[in-house]
Amino acid sequence: MTAAANNRSRAIAPGAWLGLLGGGQLGRMFTMAAQSMGYKVMVLDPGTDSPAGTVADRHLQAEYTDADALAEMAKRCAAATTEFENVPAESLQRLSEGCIVSPAAHSVAIAQDRIREKLFLDEHGFGVAPFAVIRSEADLAAAGIDGLLPGVLKVSRFGYDGKGQVRVGSRGELKAAFQSLQSEPCVLEKFLALDKEVSVVVCRGFDDEVTTFPVSENQHADGILDVSIVPARVPDEIAANARSRAIKLAQELDYRGVLCVEYFVVDDGSLLVNEIAPRPHNSGHYSIDACVTSQFEQQVRVMCSLPLGDTSLLCPAVMLNLLGDLWAQQTPPWDRVLQHRTAKLHLYGKSTPRPGRKMGHVTVLSEQADAALGTALEIKSTLVAARAESPLQPV
Numbered sequence: 001m002t003a004a005a006n007n008r009s010r011a012i013a014p015g016a017w018l019g020l021l022g023g024g025q026l027g028r029m030f031t032m033a034a035q036s037m038g039y040k041v042m043v044l045d046p047g048t049d050s051p052a053g054t055v056a057d058r059h060l061q062a063e064y065t066d067a068d069a070l071a072e073m074a075k076r077c078a079a080a081t082t083e084f085e086n087v088p089a090e091s092l093q094r095l096s097e098g099c100i101v102s103p104a105a106h107s108v109a110i111a112q113d114r115i116r117e118k119l120f121l122d123e124h125g126f127g128v129a130p131f132a133v134i135r136s137e138a139d140l141a142a143a144g145i146d147g148l149l150p151g152v153l154k155v156s157r158f159g160y161d162g163k164g165q166v167r168v169g170s171r172g173e174l175k176a177a178f179q180s181l182q183s184e185p186c187v188l189e190k191f192l193a194l195d196k197e198v199s200v201v202v203c204r205g206f207d208d209e210v211t212t213f214p215v216s217e218n219q220h221a222d223g224i225l226d227v228s229i230v231p232a233r234v235p236d237e238i239a240a241n242a243r244s245r246a247i248k249l250a251q252e253l254d255y256r257g258v259l260c261v262e263y264f265v266v267d268d269g270s271l272l273v274n275e276i277a278p279r280p281h282n283s284g285h286y287s288i289d290a291c292v293t294s295q296f297e298q299q300v301r302v303m304c305s306l307p308l309g310d311t312s313l314l315c316p317a318v319m320l321n322l323l324g325d326l327w328a329q330q331t332p333p334w335d336r337v338l339q340h341r342t343a344k345l346h347l348y349g350k351s352t353p354r355p356g357r358k359m360g361h362v363t364v365l366s367e368q369a370d371a372a373l374g375t376a377l378e379i380k381s382t383l384v385a386a387r388a389e390s391p392l393q394p395v
């Protein structure tokens with residue numbers, strides 16, 4: 001028997017329970033993919049308003065470190081995974097004593113700590129923006145700091161969607177920014193002129209099989225992903241390079257699971273790795289409607305040691321994020337969105353819209369990425385105009 005076939009013989013068949021740490025939208029879409037393949041899903045999430053918990057077969061409402069909940073998940077589930085990087089690595093470690101866990105605690109520990117992540121990427125030869133590790137005010141006085149200004153100071157742990165980041169132009173601003181981040185360990189990065197931002201979702205199985213999804217071009221607004229355009233409008237060599245580097249990164253991290261690699265494309269056309277996420281990613285949501293296999297189905301396949309699915313793009317697509325800012329006193333006019341017949345609506349079941357909160361997304365399919373983008377922007381204008389007609393009352 002070949003090594004791959006041997007590994008597959010321990011495949012986890014549909015009907016089994018799968019465990020998930022985290023209850024957000026990524027977990028909800030994972031749960032739906034797993035259930036549609038015939039698995040049962042147990043979600044551990046302390047929240048009551050839990051997008052994944054409400055669709056799961058079982059919602060354990062407890063802290064991520066709760067020993068009883070982790071023991072129950074490890075006992076009942078054949079395999080477990082996570083939907084967010086800030087899950088305590090010790091919880092993954094504990095689960096791994098009772099069931100298969102993907103990704104492993106050691107990979108998540110690197111991705112959840114910006115300092116470890118940057119050092120790993122740099123030491124393994126993946127280009128990154130020039131940076132310095134800042135652990136104390138003394139580090140701010142180091143000789144190389146001036147060369148990193150203007151820069152961005154990013155807190156090492158628990159930052160997301162542009163939170164925990166401050167743009168700084170001078171040493172004075174840098175010191176104030178460090179203090180505003182409670183003098184927590186940080187990374188200072190040089191602020192770069194970006195040509196584009198792109199990302200690749202890579203999946204690697206226990207038998208070393210690896211696949212990448214088509215490259216997504218990402219546009220952000222206020223530090224939050226706004227639209228993803230697929231295929232990314234970059235030269236073929238850049239797209240191929242982004243995919244092959246993502247594979248190399250997954251291999252060097254000894255990663256098993258779904259990993260997203262975010263890149264900066266800088267002026268001279270070179271690619272720098274911005275950050276990695278040890279889970280499916282917002283920029284990969286298009287794969288639900290536009291690819292043979294979605295990133296969430298791939299997450300199921302990896303953890304169950306099944307063959308990975310084909311990631312081919314069925315047609316160009318644009319994903320538009322729907323943030324809470326778009327909600328007004330009335331529900332947004334979804335009927336007008338769906339007048340565009342190739343627009344696919346995904347809402348995450350969150351009851352309270354808040355500015356910056358990810359409430360859902362729309363994926364627009366078209367024969368050309370630019371046409372899909374045009375439709376997506378039209379949808380956005382419709383929603384923004386409806387919002388303006390009926391603003392939320394201040395609470």
Ligand code: ADP
Binds near residue numbers: 163194
């Ligand atoms: P988050 O964890 O919030 O996604 P990122 O490090 O990816 O944090 O930063 C969010 C966004 O801010 C990036 O997608 C990019 O648009 C911008 N950004 C971050 N770092 C830099 C930089 N060094 N130069 C230019 N833009 C940056």
Ligand code: MG
Binds near residue numbers: 262275
């Ligand atoms: Mg990011």
